[in-house]
Amino acid sequence: MTGQQDDAQMTPHMNLSFTTLVEDMPALICRFSPDGTLTYVNKAYREFFSPNGEPMVGCNFFAFIPESEHEQVKSRYLSLNLKTRASHMNIA
Numbered sequence: 001m002t003g004q005q006d007d008a009q010m011t012p013h014m015n016l017s018f019t020t021l022v023e024d025m026p027a028l029i030c031r032f033s034p035d036g037t038l039t040y041v042n043k044a045y046r047e048f049f050s051p052n053g054e055p056m057v058g059c060n061f062f063a064f065i066p067e068s069e070h071e072q073v074k075s076r077y078l079s080l081n082l083k084t085r086a087s088h089m090n091i092a
Contacts, residue, residue, distance in 0.1 A: 024043075025042060025044065028045040028049075029041070029045055030061060032061055035060070036062060037058060037060055038060070041056045041057060
C-alpha cells in the first residue's frame with residue numbers, strides 16, 4: 001500500500017495482518033486524532049505507559065507522558081503532516 005491509500009481501503013485480511021504485526025512489535029506505537037486523543041495503542045505502548053492496565057484509547061496522550069517531556073513531544077507532534085506521517089523518539 002502507498003502512503004496515499006486510506007486505511008479504509010485495506011481488506012479485512014490485510015487489516016488483521018497489519019494489526020497482528022503492530023501488536024507483536026516491541027516498538028511503542030500509537031495513533032491519535034489531531035487533538036491528541038488516542039485512537040489506537042499497541043501492546044508495548046499500553047504496557048509502558050499504563051502498566052496498571054488503565055484504558056488509554058479515548059484519553060489525550062499527554063496524560064501518559066511526563067510533564068518534563070511535553071515540549072519535546074509537542075514539537076514532534078506538530079511536525080507531523082501528510083508528508084511526514086510518523087515520528088520516533090528514544091525514551092530513556
